[in-house]
Amino acid sequence: MTQRHYDIYVETVWNCASSKACSSVYLLDRAIGCCGMITTFTFGKEDGNQAEMLRTATLAALNRTLSESVESGSKVSLYINCGYVRNVLIQKRYQQWQNNGWETEQGRPVAEADLWKKLLALLGVMDVQPIQKSVWEQDYEIAKKLLRVAEFNASSPEEKDLA
Secondary structure (H helix, E strand, O other): OOOOEEEEEEEEEEEOOOOEEEEEEEEEEOOOOEEEEEEEEEEOOOOOOHHHHHHHHHHHHHHHHHHHHOOOOOEEEEEEOOHHHHHHHHHOOHHHHHHOOOEOOOOOEOOOHHHHHHHHHHHOOOEEEEOOOOHHHHOHHHHHHHHHHHHHHHOOOOOOOOO
């Protein structure tokens, strides 16, 4: 049986008016040429800051997409707009967090540690390649579609479940 290969594109935006972050996910299954928008994840909370909410929405989108739409053992190429999440995966900074008991170099708890742990468990059963390119650098047309959907959903009053 051949290994499935997926491309996952994640675009995350911030809406100042609603104080929400929203991630849109596009999944391409290379084996059968099937692709489509998976879903969007909107996140906002009163005491959260913009960077934290962008990271949380991105991590939640990746977790849900990998756990619900990608077969275990598959090869996955990730194109992530959120530079922080992309860089942590590329530079494998999570390894230092794991060695430090999920604390940063400064001794503070890692933000969104539960989401990172869940993501790393999913990545452990797949052949995942975080790509240095952002969604915009890889496929401009997909990026435009994701941005429009994310912007629309970030301005919506409805909250989406991130669990």
